[in-house]
Amino acid sequence: MRKLLLLISWCVFTVSCSTQQNFSKTENSSIHSSFIPIFGTDATEAIFRGTIDVSGKYFSGIFVFKKLADNKFRAVLMSEVGMTLLDMSFTHKDFYVNYCIEPLSKKGLFKLLYHDFKLALDEPARQNLKRKKNLDIDVKTMVYKKKDSRDFYYFADGTVTKIMSKTLYNKTEIQFKGLNNGKADAIQIQHRPVKLRIELTRIN
């Protein structure tokens, strides 16, 4: 448990340390109005079966995401048998824990999940995304950088396929796979150098 908390603390510390860069040319007219493939264009709820792997320690459960309003979300983590483990509301500014069972009630864990969920769910305003042509992977994949951050969004056909968040000591990479009608069938969240990995598979 202490090892887990140390790892979480490391993640929380490192994701908090961001720097700024100058922007290059702005080109975001091709970005879809809803561009992160969690909810798609027609839904406000998404349910995934998921696993969390922290340095070989394994946990599984069901992840429920609800878009309550623009930039306002609710996330619930529950066991397969239906027990609510963690219930969190959050905006791009802060989070609130509605409920958490005792073994998981750790501030570091809350901050870490808040960071990852916010990064995966909260779409930055399009005017705050700046094109970084020099980082483009190929002709189909365009890279944008979020204003006042080191969060990079990789777009293909107007939808995000990957988000990369860099800080001094940590890198978080979110990959959206199996894109279909603006929704990803699978999502992978990987932290480095901390060996923390979250894998989500859509069930609804």
Added chain:
Amino acid sequence: MSRKNHLKLFQGILFFLFCSGLAIGQDFKPVANFNKIQAEINKTSESIKTIKSNFIQEKQLSFLTESIKSEGLFRYKKEDRLRWEYTQPFKYLILFNGNEVVIKDGNNTNVFDAGSNALFKQINNLMLGAVKGDLGKNKDFDFSLNESPKQYQLLLKPVNDNMKKYVAGVEIYFEKGDLAVSSIKIIESTGDFTKITFYDRKFNEPIDEKTFTSN
């Protein structure tokens, strides 16, 4: 997460699993002859050696427009063997075999000792009690018995502080036709609940011992 803390988490999960059912739009009223009906239910539970059933699990969260549904297979063999297997929309297996609890998720298999501490053992007993229909014997709950034209409803309120952290109450439904458990509903302190409905129930049919191993 250390094994100890993993175990504590698992205890809660198990408690939830084994106290989970059915909310039916029926009017229930207190039974007039409590002792007689409880004795009949207990007698039936004692006569059940095996149960084969399918189940549907529905988790209701207040902020979702629809419940979260999953389904699977249920196998029970007296006294203490149980296979609880989710088949849709994901695969997940929980096995109880005596004091051993096995959880299999894909290639990950974890084995726990159900008797490793008092609380875990208590939860194990509670779960099997719910399946066998003799939860009314459990001293950790205040309980009451109601009836509708087709069902009996056993209401349980935890008196144990540890269990109160996880659930506000449990409703267990027995069909009057066979006096066996047909559904369970677990209500959380937030008002959200999980209901598990058993269907295609078959009693006292042979079940191979291999059913209760993960291999």
